[in-house]
Amino acid sequence: MAQKQAPGASDATVGKAAAAADRFFYGGQAVIEGVMIRGRRFLCVAVRRPNGQLTALVTPLSRWATGAVRRIPLLRGTLVLAETLVLGMKALSYSANASLEGEEKEELGRWSIGIMLALSLAFAVVLFFLFPLWAVQLLDDAIGSDFLSNGLEGLIRLGLFLAYVWAIGLSREIRRVFAYHGAEHMTVKAYEAREPLAVATVRRYSTAHPRCGTAFLLVVMVIAILVFALLGRPSMLWRVLSRVILIPVIAGLAYEVIRFSGAHQGSLLVRLLMAPSLLLQALTTRRPDDGQIEVAIHAMETALAADEGRIPTDAGQPTAAPDVRPTPGAP
Numbered sequence: 001m002a003q004k005q006a007p008g009a010s011d012a013t014v015g016k017a018a019a020a021a022d023r024f025f026y027g028g029q030a031v032i033e034g035v036m037i038r039g040r041r042f043l044c045v046a047v048r049r050p051n052g053q054l055t056a057l058v059t060p061l062s063r064w065a066t067g068a069v070r071r072i073p074l075l076r077g078t079l080v081l082a083e084t085l086v087l088g089m090k091a092l093s094y095s096a097n098a099s100l101e102g103e104e105k106e107e108l109g110r111w112s113i114g115i116m117l118a119l120s121l122a123f124a125v126v127l128f129f130l131f132p133l134w135a136v137q138l139l140d141d142a143i144g145s146d147f148l149s150n151g152l153e154g155l156i157r158l159g160l161f162l163a164y165v166w167a168i169g170l171s172r173e174i175r176r177v178f179a180y181h182g183a184e185h186m187t188v189k190a191y192e193a194r195e196p197l198a199v200a201t202v203r204r205y206s207t208a209h210p211r212c213g214t215a216f217l218l219v220v221m222v223i224a225i226l227v228f229a230l231l232g233r234p235s236m237l238w239r240v241l242s243r244v245i246l247i248p249v250i251a252g253l254a255y256e257v258i259r260f261s262g263a264h265q266g267s268l269l270v271r272l273l274m275a276p277s278l279l280l281q282a283l284t285t286r287r288p289d290d291g292q293i294e295v296a297i298h299a300m301e302t303a304l305a306a307d308e309g310r311i312p313t314d315a316g317q318p319t320a321a322p323d324v325r326p327t328p329g330a331p
Helices: 009-021 075-098 110-137 146-168 172-192 213-229 236-245 247-263 268-284 290-307
Strands: 027-031 034-038 042-048 054-060
Touching: 027 075, 027 172, 034 075, 034 172, 034 290, 042 075, 042 290, 054 075, 054 290, 075 110, 075 247, 110 146, 110 236, 146 213, 146 268, 172 268, 172 290, 213 247, 213 268, 236 247, 247 268
Parallel strands: none
Antiparallel strands: 027 034, 034 042, 042 054
């Protein structure tokens, strides 16, 4: 006998499914004396000026960053990687200017950003992909195993990555950026838990987040070992080309892993698999002070206000955002 369904139950189920499919994950990154939050349709950068004042800039996202392509599995991972690099460079340019005393300098133009991105990508590819390949190639004859050669290459790549992150963390300026990174994570976690965005509330959360860029890079390193192991050890030319050409594929796979883990944080298996990446974030985050948390909250609240149409935004142009923080004592 078929069980009767309560009136409206079907609609409620459909509504929940639609809400889950439409769920948007807010995220961001730390910048110089500030935090960037990427919203559904807008990018917000909040910065603490030397005089203590908070300032924020809201920029509409381009169609390529919000279109249908972003919903295509695997392909969206490559798109997100490219978007992160471009938006991150723009956010760093704004934060560097805003954090200076006196008159702001002219922000970087498209050509300048393009050149800096190209140089940064070239450095990363050479250091983390080609150098490990070259180092292992010198030992190929002694190793005598394709599997061991590819595994050793991956371990060298991972070791270089960890050493690089540890080394830049020795800088006092970078440690402040890492503290803002922690504040960004804590604020996003408080928002996702539907907690009020207040310093006292945000401070209760940890600085580690499963969707962190650090976690993404670690997953990239692991997936690269698996993918390159399937290729064996062809000629050196093909090995070099494969390390470059397959980066978008590896990034796409890594993004899907990170996205899945972020959506299933309650799963014991997911927590076990993501534990190494959360531990790694001890290198890239620091416990922030209250002022840094306040900046992260301001960035999140401004991004939410822009997405919800609660602040004026000039279509296609960056806009200085008004202070959207609630008045003390207001409900």
